[in-house]
Amino acid sequence: MRKISSKLIMKDERQITMLVKGVPVTIMNSVRRAAISLVPTIAIDKVYVFENTSVMNDQMLAHRLGLIPLNTPKNKYKTKEEHDCEGECPECTVYLYLKAEAMDDHVIVKSGDITSDDPDVYPIYSDIEIVRLAPGQKIELTMSARMGRGWEHAKWSPVTVAVVRGEPKVRIFHNKCDLCGECVKVCPKNILKIREDKLIVTDIYKCTTCMLCVDSCPKEAIKVDIDENNSLIYMESVGSLKAEDILVSAFDEIIRKMKEFTKAVKGE
């Protein structure tokens, strides 16, 4: 068996980049797909409109509300598949409320105005503009948010970008290179530098393998390859979950599916 090793390259609340050596891109891609469509999050699913005299119609208002990312507490709410319920029960659903009225001046209703039954479920960004009200206009809504997965609707998908690609490899033949600097000028990521009479690559994982450096070199002293046996995975979170949690949950989801499959094979 091939040896597998992982290296964390960059991580913050929103983003994560990892290099997984020994796992081909084709296999790592299933993790990416699980992150997009299988990792559960919570989002507004139904909107009960009691009053809406704004210029925006109910459907559009509901659509906008659905897209607001909500903080998803860990292991607190269940998805549809995990329990038996006809839609709304306390195990899968949280109620949120939005009430706003413009008295003398125009009011911009923002996601921060939404109140929630559960202090752990709240809009991550409080400045998202939902609708603008003119004097005399009013909205009053109750929303039910439930756990769901990206394959049902994109609003439940926890990631914006999720990319898997092969590890970039830049090789420089120092005996051929005459330090003309053409490749340094042309690299869109500015990762090639001449330091102490030597051409070096500063941050290899930023290389997009665009091959511009290869085309620009008059001496054929630089070569760029993509090693598809090692994968570079990059994810950016919408905000509802931490980037690292998404990656871990994606693996969990794959394991869950594997177990289901094993059961089916055994006829259980």
Added chain:
Amino acid sequence: MEDQVPEEENRRLIGDLNMMIPVRCFTCGNVIGDKYSKFMEAVNKGIDPKEALDELGLNRYCCRRMILSHVNIIDQFILYEMVRLKDAQDI
């Protein structure tokens, strides 16, 4: 009050009217709904649009075009609505 709008007609209206900046980027799903006002504020102060977009953390061109190409039509809609309300009061 308004007449019942046929469903098809309604769907067309929803599709056509993007009155406020969409909540998410159409392409990648990044949240942009909270950034348009901040962008306009910065640009009105004389800051270069490129720098304003960088400042907001929009580093993909899909999200950048959402902000750059947006027209806030809700302001115009609200004008008509206010005229209608005024007329109703006069009668």
